[in-house]
Amino acid sequence: MKTLCVAAVVVLSLTSVCQAASLACEKLLKPVDNDPDLRGSWYLIAISSQSCWVSTVVSSVLWPSIEVNVTSKDTRNIYTAEYKYKFYGYCETDSEDYLYENNTLFDVNVNSTPLGQPDELLQSGCPDCFVVKDDYSILFLFSRRQNVTDAELKEFESQADCLGWSKPQVFNSDHDHTNCLSVEDGDEDMSRLSSLIFERMKNTYTVQLKCFTETFYSLPDTAFKWTQQSWSNFFSF
Ligand SMILES: *[C@@H]1O[C@H](CO)[C@@H](O)[C@H](O)[C@H]1NC(C)=O
Ligand SMILES: *[C@@H]1O[C@H](CO)[C@@H](O)[C@H](O)[C@H]1NC(C)=O
Ligand SMILES: *[C@@H]1O[C@H](CO)[C@@H](O)[C@H](O)[C@H]1NC(C)=O
Numbered sequence: 240m241k242t243l244c245v246a247a248v249v250v251l252s253l254t255s256v257c258q259a260a261s262l263a264c265e266k267l268l269k270p271v272d273n274d275p276d277l278r279g280s281w282y283l284i285a286i287s288s289q290s291c292w293v294s295t296v297v298s299s300v301l302w303p304s305i306e307v308n309v310t311s312k313d314t315r316n317i318y319t320a321e322y323k324y325k326f327y328g329y330c331e332t333d334s335e336d337y338l339y340e341n342n343t344l345f346d347v348n349v350n351s352t353p354l355g356q357p358d359e360l361l362q363s364g365c366p367d368c369f370v371v372k373d374d375y376s377i378l379f380l381f382s383r384r385q386n387v388t389d390a391e392l393k394e395f396e397s398q399a400d401c402l403g404w405s406k407p408q409v410f411n412s413d414h415d416h417t418n419c420l421s422v423e424d425g426d427e428d429m430s431r432l433s434s435l436i437f438e439r440m441k442n443t444y445t446v447q448l449k450c451f452t453e454t455f456y457s458l459p460d461t462a463f464k465w466t467q468q469s470w471s472n473f474f475s476f
Contacts, residue, residue, distance in 0.1 A: 264401035287399035289376035298408030299443035330419030
């Protein structure tokens, strides 16, 4: 009888813990109430993804900084996003048009006709941020600031957690586009680039290892240990 009661108490308290968690998640995963004004400049702060490999490759191989400037076009609800990327000293720009309506962002074709599934804007407690959940199971945190507080990042992590997605990885925050190397001008110095990428991978190898573990935990134990060991050795000279 006593065991039963203990079990009942444990179950009851677990239930209320779960309810609290799912209520919090319900709130965190709600779309924004009214379309925030997206015009102007934003910095991409962090990324989470359903498959940890996406966020892992972004943060431990490419590690770009990304700034986007959103302007409205003459057509109603059509916006142009101009992206500025920087990675390992190289800078690139790119632009894309979107339809922005009902808290969702659609890619558009040349005639401004929406294409495919929309990206969704989610609630954010951070006053000058927005969170996008895209069609490829990736979650992005943008802010007007180049970096956000730990509490704001923590909230984004909870949003990712609620979806069961990867721990957020933070983008590079070097947005200085003076003295850039240009890929087009043939500035690429492969040995410099590969040693920088190798250095970055070495410094973030625990992130790769964690993703690796999550992906391959079902491998036979010896195979797993062998791969883990090889991965560690690779970065340890
Ligand atoms: C954003 O784009 C508009 C239109 O091209 C331009 O006037 C504005 O200066 C840009 N803002 C930034 C921060 O680059
Ligand atoms: C947005 O909502 C309005 C009203 O519900 C609807 O008419 C319109 O088609 C929606 N737009 C998109 C792009 O889904
Ligand atoms: C946040 O960004 C500012 C520049 O906007 C920079 O000076 C500062 O060092 C950054 N802080 C952190 C913790 O990265």
